[in-house]
Amino acid sequence: MIFMETILCGVDLGGTKLSAGLFNLQGQLIDKSTVFDHVNKNEDMIVEQIVLLVKFLLKKHGYFEDELKGIGIGFPGHIRYPEGIAITTSNLPGFKNYGFREHVQEHFMAPVIVDNDVNAQAFGENKFGGGVGHENMIFLTLSTGIGAGIILNKKLYRGKTGTAGECGHSIVDINSDVQCTCGNYGCWMALAGGISLPNLFKKKVEEGFKSTLELDIGFNYSQVDGKFIKKGIDLDDPVSTSIVNSCADINGIGIYNLFQIFNPSMVMLGGGLMNWGPIFHNRIKEKFYALVKDMLRDPIEIVQSTLGADAGLYGAAALALE
Amino acid sequence: MIFMETILCGVDLGGTKLSAGLFNLQGQLIDKSTVFDHVNKNEDMIVEQIVLLVKFLLKKHGYFEDELKGIGIGFPGHIRYPEGIAITTSNLPGFKNYGFREHVQEHFMAPVIVDNDVNAQAFGENKFGGGVGHENMIFLTLSTGIGAGIILNKKLYRGKTGTAGECGHSIVDINSDVQCTCGNYGCWMALAGGISLPNLFKKKVEEGFKSTLELDIGFNYSQVDGKFIKKGIDLDDPVSTSIVNSCADINGIGIYNLFQIFNPSMVMLGGGLMNWGPIFHNRIKEKFYALVKDMLRDPIEIVQSTLGADAGLYGAAALALE
Numbered sequence: 001m002i003f004m005e006t007i008l009c010g011v012d013l014g015g016t017k018l019s020a021g022l023f024n025l026q027g028q029l030i031d032k033s034t035v036f037d038h039v040n041k042n043e044d045m046i047v048e049q050i051v052l053l054v055k056f057l058l059k060k061h062g063y064f065e066d067e068l069k070g071i072g073i074g075f076p077g078h079i080r081y082p083e084g085i086a087i088t089t090s091n092l093p094g095f096k097n098y099g100f101r102e103h104v105q106e107h108f109m110a111p112v113i114v115d116n117d118v119n120a121q122a123f124g125e126n127k128f129g130g131g132v133g134h135e136n137m138i139f140l141t142l143s144t145g146i147g148a149g150i151i152l153n154k155k156l157y158r159g160k161t162g163t164a165g166e167c168g169h170s171i172v173d174i175n176s177d178v179q180c181t182c183g184n185y186g187c188w189m190a191l192a193g194g195i196s197l198p199n200l201f202k203k204k205v206e207e208g209f210k211s212t213l214e215l216d217i218g219f220n221y222s223q224v225d226g227k228f229i230k231k232g233i234d235l236d237d238p239v240s241t242s243i244v245n246s247c248a249d250i251n252g253i254g255i256y257n258l259f260q261i262f263n264p265s266m267v268m269l270g271g272g273l274m275n276w277g278p279i280f281h282n283r284i285k286e287k288f289y290a291l292v293k294d295m296l297r298d299p300i301e302i303v304q305s306t307l308g309a310d311a312g313l314y315g316a317a318a319l320a321l322e
Numbered sequence: 323m324i325f326m327e328t329i330l331c332g333v334d335l336g337g338t339k340l341s342a343g344l345f346n347l348q349g350q351l352i353d354k355s356t357v358f359d360h361v362n363k364n365e366d367m368i369v370e371q372i373v374l375l376v377k378f379l380l381k382k383h384g385y386f387e388d389e390l391k392g393i394g395i396g397f398p399g400h401i402r403y404p405e406g407i408a409i410t411t412s413n414l415p416g417f418k419n420y421g422f423r424e425h426v427q428e429h430f431m432a433p434v435i436v437d438n439d440v441n442a443q444a445f446g447e448n449k450f451g452g453g454v455g456h457e458n459m460i461f462l463t464l465s466t467g468i469g470a471g472i473i474l475n476k477k478l479y480r481g482k483t484g485t486a487g488e489c490g491h492s493i494v495d496i497n498s499d500v501q502c503t504c505g506n507y508g509c510w511m512a513l514a515g516g517i518s519l520p521n522l523f524k525k526k527v528e529e530g531f532k533s534t535l536e537l538d539i540g541f542n543y544s545q546v547d548g549k550f551i552k553k554g555i556d557l558d559d560p561v562s563t564s565i566v567n568s569c570a571d572i573n574g575i576g577i578y579n580l581f582q583i584f585n586p587s588m589v590m591l592g593g594g595l596m597n598w599g600p601i602f603h604n605r606i607k608e609k610f611y612a613l614v615k616d617m618l619r620d621p622i623e624i625v626q627s628t629l630g631a632d633a634g635l636y637g638a639a640a641l642a643l644e
Contacts, residue, residue: 080619087619136481148583157474159458159585161619169617170579173496174513174572184613191496250496257492261470261583263481291506295491297402297409297483 010317015091027128072319074120081162084114122149124315130306143271144194192250252287270305332639337413349450394641396442403484406436444471446637452628465593514572574609592627
């Protein structure tokens with residue numbers, strides 16, 4: 001009996017949840033299964049969980065392994081590609097130079113592909129989402145950190161090691177005294193990513209902005225994150241609004257820099273900070289167009305990601321089609 | 323009688339000279355011919371000169387047009403690719419939205435390819451020069467302006483319009499009061515390209531640095547260019563040395579940014595400012611390695627361009643092999 005490859009599997013490994021999904025070859029989600037108890041497990045135990053999740057889904061829907069075209073896994077950190085070695089991650093314990101792909105592959109005949117989650121989302125959007133048809137697009141995640149998945153000629157561009165797209169560590173303020181998690185000063189993400197928010201809030205208050213938010217007793221600036229600022233803008237807090245504007249301006253500059261370098265037809269924005277809504281998204285675009293002036297010779301779309309909460313899962317499945 | 327395609331032609335159109343060269347398919351220069359009287363001619367007359375130069379070289383060496391594999395032309399400005407429309411240039415009069423490729427093509431059966439000179443040099447170095455074997459490399463020209471030719475998967479990456487690689491206009495100092503030719507502030511090239519030198523010299527003098535150069539009566543800061551600074555460092559002028567250091571540091575930062583974005587295996591440096599020599603080149607590398615720290619997981623070569631004075635000609639010929 002000959003089986004046809006008719007099914008894809010995507011695995012989204014995150015810092016809070018671990019999901020696996022079955023997709024048909026057109027990228028439609030058939031079913032998914034999620035667990036939350038992986039976070040304190042070691043790498044080998046997480047591999048075991050992934051294997052069980054995938055096999056469970058296949059069995060549940062009556063698929064045999066021969067029918068599986070591939071398993072794509074999105075990982076929240078650096079991957080040495082194509083080996084699929086997890087170099088490092090700040091979202092899970094362990095995974096330092098761990099042969100992730102190899103350990104999952106041992107359990108399956110179908111090819112296993114491991115890449116970082118932003119690359120997976122970028123490819124998912126280009127294959128199944130709002131980026132379909134774009135030869136060259138940049139998928140940018142504006143989250144705690146900032147990073148890009150780079151699609152050139154409809155393929156993921158990964159560079160020598162597999163770590164291309166770390167534009168959040170590009171330096172946009174050479175005289176900055178704001179230090180990034182990488183140790184350098186003035187990185188894009190240190191000034192406009194989620195990690196910048198405590199420092200920005202403190203600075204604005206010191207500059208004399210009055211927050212109208214009721215701050216808890218024992219309030220500490222380290223509590224300021226994307227959700228905190230979202231609450232602030234919903235309540236018209238001037239400090240929060242001013243921070244959203246600052247971050248939007250710097251993200252507009254960063255996107256402008258990527259435009260000059262890549263001349264893409266689309267920049268797609270995802271990540272938690274996009275929940276700040278239109279005041280953020282619109283101001284990013286305003287800043288971009290103010291800088292680009294007559295240097296824009298073909299239209300560029302600056303849009304929000306489309307695949308929503310399951311973007312990571314779609315992206316991981318898309319990797320299996322690469 | 324059937325002719326074999328055995329010969330390439332490269333044309334380097336610059337602001338001071340116009341050269342055409344014949345190359346064999348291995349990229350060896352057979353002969354070249356150069357004119358200097360094109361600068362004040364209009365576009366159609368320059369096309370005529372190019373056609374004459376190419377036909378002259380073919381005839382001189384007994385080649386028939388059937389033997390010509392292609393004609394590559396390097397242009398000192400923006401090109402809409404693949405149409406080969408010259409969008410704009412600051413080195414020659416005219417050439418605003420001029421159908422350059424089309425007008426040359428009318429005179430030949432062999433395909434004519436027009437691209438900007440930095441792309442041509444990048445491809446020439448990857449095909450025939452120091453970049454041979456590198457999948458992903460950035461060729462950076464440090465000259466009056468700063469720009470990159472981007473080689474990914476051994477091919478030129480050009481973006482949607484054809485203007486990718488304009489990294490000199492990426493903003494590295496968001497709070498800068500230094501305006502670039504593009505109108506924006508804090509662009510990499512405005513702070514570290516040849517156009518930055520008059521302003522840097524003035525600033526250093528105002529900061530109290532004493533130049534030991536004998537300045538002509540009627541000296542004007544606008545006279546400060548790369549050659550002027552080269553003379554300065556040869557004579558141990560502290561202002562000139564300090565400027566070379568500033569420019570090197572900012573170029574080191576710019577290259578670091580490109581590393582984070584592209585993760586290439588080589589960055590090759592060309593352009594007039596490289597004549598400043600090892601004190602410039604070495605300090606660029608020092609700054610890069612100080613920033614990259616443990617984020618460099620595979621070696622990267624930061625090297626000087628190898629094709630020398632005829633790089634533009636080699637690069638143009640290489641375009642015909644793309």
